[in-house]
Amino acid sequence: MNRRLRTLALALAAGIGLALLVVTVVLPRFQPHVFSGTVIQSQTPAPTVDLITSTGERASLSDFEDQVVVIYFGYTFCPDVCPTTLSTLKKAVDKLGDASDDVQVIMVSVDPARDTPELLGEYLGFFDPRFLGMTGTEAEVAEVATVYGVFFQAEEGTVDTGYLVSHTANLMVVDREGHLKLIIPPDATSDQIASDLDYLL
Amino acid sequence: MKRYLLLTIAVVAAACSGGDALSLEDPWARPSPTGATTAAFFMTIDNPTDTDETLVSAATDACRVTELHLSAMVDGVMSMQRQENGIPVPASETVTLAPGGLHIMCIDRIADFAEGEELDITLEFVDANGDSHTEELTAVVEDR
Ligand SMILES: [Cu+2]
Numbered sequence: 001m002n003r004r005l006r007t008l009a010l011a012l013a014a015g016i017g018l019a020l021l022v023v024t025v026v027l028p029r030f031q032p033h034v035f036s037g038t039v040i041q042s043q044t045p046a047p048t049v050d051l052i053t054s055t056g057e058r059a060s061l062s063d064f065e066d067q068v069v070v071i072y073f074g075y076t077f078c079p080d081v082c083p084t085t086l087s088t089l090k091k092a093v094d095k096l097g098d099a100s101d102d103v104q105v106i107m108v109s110v111d112p113a114r115d116t117p118e119l120l121g122e123y124l125g126f127f128d129p130r131f132l133g134m135t136g137t138e139a140e141v142a143e144v145a146t147v148y149g150v151f152f153q154a155e156e157g158t159v160d161t162g163y164l165v166s167h168t169a170n171l172m173v174v175d176r177e178g179h180l181k182l183i184i185p186p187d188a189t190s191d192q193i194a195s196d197l198d199y200l201l
Numbered sequence: 202m203k204r205y206l207l208l209t210i211a212v213v214a215a216a217c218s219g220g221d222a223l224s225l226e227d228p229w230a231r232p233s234p235t236g237a238t239t240a241a242f243f244m245t246i247d248n249p250t251d252t253d254e255t256l257v258s259a260a261t262d263a264c265r266v267t268e269l270h271l272s273a274m275v276d277g278v279m280s281m282q283r284q285e286n287g288i289p290v291p292a293s294e295t296v297t298l299a300p301g302g303l304h305i306m307c308i309d310r311i312a313d314f315a316e317g318e319e320l321d322i323t324l325e326f327v328d329a330n331g332d333s334h335t336e337e338l339t340a341v342v343e344d345r
Contacts, residue, residue: 079239079307080272081279083231084300087344119236126234151278158283160266160308166280186279187301 033199036192037173037184046172046180047147049108051140054121054133061174064104068200069174073150075111075165076123081186082107085169086127091190092197093128099201100130102176108144109135110152110167148172148180175200223248223290223326228340230307231300233314240264240314241304242322242340245297248290253329257287259305261322263312270306281306287327318342 049071050060061069070089074082086107093100107124109115112135115123120133135141145152145168152167173182173196181200184193228244242261248254259267269284288303290296298304305322312320320340327333 076234076237077239079237079241080270080281080300080304083234083237083241086234087231122236123234126232126236155280158268160268161283161306164281166278168277169274169279170277186274 033195035182035196035199036188037171037182037196039182040180042179042181045178046174047144049106049134049144051108051134051136051144052117054117054124054135056117059132059134061178064174065178066176067102067104068176068197070103070105070197071148071172071174072105072107072169073110073145073148073152073167074107074169075109075167076115076119077111077162078165081169083127085171085186086124086131088188088190089171089193090127090131092193093130095190095194096198096201099198102201103197105131107131107133108141109133110141110145110150110165111154112136112138112141173197173200221250223250223254223336225324225336225338228322228338229345230314230320230340230342232316232342232344233310238309240307240310241270241300242267242307242320243298243300243304244338244340245295246288246290247295248292251292253292254290254326255287255328256290256324257327257333258325259322260325261307261320263310263314263320263322264307265309265311268306268308269303271303272301274301290326292329314342316342316344 046061048061053059072085089105093103096103109120115135117135120135124131124133150168152165154163155166157164169186171184172180173184175181182196184196224247226245226247228242230240230242233240261267269288271282271284272279273282288296322338322340324336325333
């Protein structure tokens with residue numbers, strides 16, 4: 001009787017132990033990744049981006065096959081939001097360690113009149129030499145922005161600022177298969193962005 | 202005894218009129234990329250007094266000119282709006298200038314906004330009585 005009780009107690013303890021293990025260790029691994037951005041379930045390839053890069057040649061999205069591409073629409077005259085986002089992106093990419101080699105950050109200029117490829121290269125290189133700028137004619141940039149659902153418009157500034165550009169400030173993430181996968185809002189933290197990119201890699 | 206009474210009255214009077222001055226905390230700017238002609242200053246402005254104040258302008262040798270701006274998200278689109286009437290700092294309130302919101306925009310930067318650099322700024326405030334006064338501060342350049 002005593003022995004039976006002891007066996008029962010042992011079995012119970014083992015059962016509780018196993019349950020705890022499942023709940024604390026095993027289950028979390030099967031939790032779906034929670035994206036900080038909006039997930040897009042697109043069956044068709046992401047619209048192409050075919051522009052002049054900050055290194056002076058023409059490039060398109062297909063040149064970054066097998067990489068996760070983060071596309072940001074911004075401009076160098078932007079004093080606040082663009083540097084903040086690029087600084088956050090730099091921190092996010094650094095958190096990925098070696099895996100960051102498979103991430104390509106691209107800033108498409110919404111101010112092609114002022115942003116020459118050289119200026120874009122200089123500007124982005126300050127954040128990370130791997131970041132790539134892209135620009136083109138006003139019409140080319142507008143076409144790319146439109147297919148990505150990005151709005152931009154020059155707004156009248158002052159004599160001192162000249163015009164300013166209002167623009168959609170989201171990050172567009174294209175996965176390794178070339179599908180637009182994620183739209184990350186501009187207030188996402190570097191941890192959130194790193195976690196999303198890590199999951200897609 | 203009379204002296205203590207007077208002292209008490211003085212202390213109470215001081216407490217009732219709130220703090221005596223604006224305080225400008227944690228002024229900073231993000232390192233500005235090479236090639237960039239603009240930058241932004243951020244800080245927290247605390248107004249413990251019982252008089253409304255308005256930040257009307259900022260001057261610094263670090264920039265040719267500055268403007269008071271608000272970055273605002275409207276329907277997912279980020280735009281900057283010049284605060285032509287200044288940035289109000291009501292009595293007993295704290296206003297924070299931070300990325301993605303209010304900022305002092307630096308146009309045609311002159312100084313090198315490099316990490317660790319310290320940049321002097323003079324802010325001009327006008328209070329509810331129409332009196333203007335300036336505050337000097339030093340912003341530190343750092344990546345956050
Ligand atoms: Cu601004």
